[in-house]
Amino acid sequence: MRSLLITLRKQWPFHILLIPAVVVIFIFNYIPLYGLVIAFQRYNPSMGFQSPWVGLDNFVRVFSQPNFVQTIWNTLFIAGFQIIGGIIVPVVFSLLLNEVRKALAKRVFQTVIYMPYFLSWVILAGVMIDILSREGIMNTFLSSFNIGPIPFLGDPHTFRWTMIVSEIWKSFGFGTVIFLAALTSIDPSLYESAVVDGAKRWKQTWYITIPSIMPIIVLMSILSLGNILNAGFDQIYNLYSPIVYSTGDIIDTYVYRLGIQQAQYSVGTAVGMFKALIAAFMISMSYYLADKLAGYRVL
């Protein structure tokens, strides 16, 4: 208790800075939680939250839909690979960038790969549909190697890989920043002594660089577990079509179609709540693992 008071006295300005964020989160993230009650009601807009209770009916409806289990699997599949690729690609790239000697070249590369991160999927989707069509640049390019044409967006099997790869492409520049920051914190004397011992570039990378940033890699992987059910609504909603529902429909797009476009508010909420519960579990898990494996503590 005493120590808590001492810390508080030292850190009070930071706590004051925190207040607006707490208030905003409370208003926009906690108060709306009350709306979850309609998952257990047959929602009638004029009665609002006083609508009749139906117990778990809405959940039963959702799970008896023929394509719902498939939707969960799609979400896990797409998000899973996006997470894995979203770690590996930035790590490799930041290692490569780290080897670039010319500061200017390094900065140019970094900016260029960072760029797509700033474009919204609404814009990118329009561009991608053109590029990836049968007569688009991509297939024209591939055909010069006698490959294809590949229906990147029009085939259920290719579609999810297109989603995975394009998401990784869009966001790896952002991940690279984090790993580059970690690389700068490695003690240069380690490299010096390694050089004395006769280690070449590859050995230096293998025995010094990678082990040094390992904790960050582990931490980033674990923290992204919380996103395992977020396969990216914006991306998929803007790029999919009925032909790829079987592999491309994710929980979020399913909720949108069901809950908003077809005005099935209660059912939509039930699906959303189901997703939130799993996400909450995964996040708790990831924090537990982060503490165990990487020594990262939230509390």
Next chain:
Amino acid sequence: MYKRVLSIVLTIALVITLAACTTSAPATEESKDPTQQPKDATQQEPIKVRVGLPELVNAKFAEGEDYTNNLWTKLFKERHNVEVVVDWITTEYDTKLNLAIASGELPDMFTVNIVQLNQLMEAGMLEDLTDVYKQYASPSLLDMIEPNQDIVDTAMKDGKLYAIPRLHYGDETSTSFLWARKDWLEANGIKEVKTIADYEKMMEAFKTNNGAAFGTMLDKTLTQFFEMASAFHAYPKIWVDGPDGTIVYGATLPETKNALAKWAEWYKNGYINKDFATMDSSAMLRDAYNGKVGTYAQQNWAGWQVGQDMVKNAGDGTYFVSMNLPSVDGNKVLYPREFSNAVYNVVRKGYEHPEVLVQLINTYIDVLDDAIGNGTMTLEEVLPFNTNDMHHITGPFKVEFAHYQDIKDVSSSVITGNENLGSGNAVLFYNEILKWKNEGDLVGLGRYLQMGHETASLVLGNAHVDNGQINKTKVWGARPQVMLDYGTTLDDLLLEGYTKIIMGQEDISYYDTLIEAWRRAGGDEVTAAVNEMYGK
């Protein structure tokens, strides 16, 4: 590191403030209208009515005008002292309205579809219009509504009227046609296509003689497939009498399977863009504008779609003209007629002036139908109210009705040269067509293709009505609750399956598996409810 984080935070903050500025700016600009200020002060306080509107891509406003300030809103202000305030305007009307319904923040007046109407009536969120309708409806409005009691019934609950149905149009507008490029038809000497085999010959001719890349257009909604289904005597979208005497969904009958098999064959033969499954209608039409394809099945208004813009892109004579759908076996084609009253005008419960809705609808009908005949307005005065989509921007304040007689009058006047026009609408249509015929003004092309020549779409449509070629869905009006509960989930299932079959990802035998899946997913439940309601 801190500096970098700080700069990121600042950038984000900047972007957010910028975004906020750009969205809020126009709103404040619209709200202050200096010209109206002094006038209002002398008059009574105007009645404000908030509306939500669908955005119309083709609407062309006069200089300085927009959805809140245009010739219609000025007329409403002048005649009824009503000020129309636009709450929101969106291209995704149904989605936006569903959100508004869920949150309970409804505009004062708006339009709903039949599902939303039932939901809102059930929820008690609509104002009872029984009395204001009786009291204010003009004779012209009554003339239009009264013959359509079956539609009015769908807007009633416990003997009270909760909506003014838009009525949509008559049977003559429900039929589909084969549209094909005029210059290509002439080059190949094709006058009509009687069978599907003839149609295939036509697609082949367009490919070999005119350099078309594909035979027919198709987009991811499969609309063109559905429009052509009746050529195969298939009715995948409506409820029909089944072989055993009960009502069944047309999609479950073998004719639909035959139609799909043919389309799958066309896809395999390269008659359809391989990318169709990812294309929306604008991407699909781009193929037409680029001269890659010269035919598709579409409704009577297709001439607006591949008329004016087509000519601008591809030159004179490239517009599409309509022909009757071919028939797979030479037997008479019956056209599906869905319960088409898709739109209802409603008033939010608790709005103080429900009578405004009826008054404004009266005005709408008066301007477009009666004013010229009564001599209260001249043709030149009325024309702007009906061109450039201006008659569609009025949102919840309109009623549309059968144009059967107008079409007859206009087409016979244009074709024979003996002017014989009954209504104000007919005069408008006729003059638009003359603009195209006499001056080559593209403004009149769409209308010309609808009713300006012997095989114009609506002229053919009238003939379909006269020949008894309309096949009405058995679910006419009210729908069983379970059908509303399922929404479009069941149709989505079929759409996905159809697409796979056409693309050859699944063999045609997959059709039976698909229908089985549809039955299990709720199709049987809905069918039972339909049979209970419409009794067989």
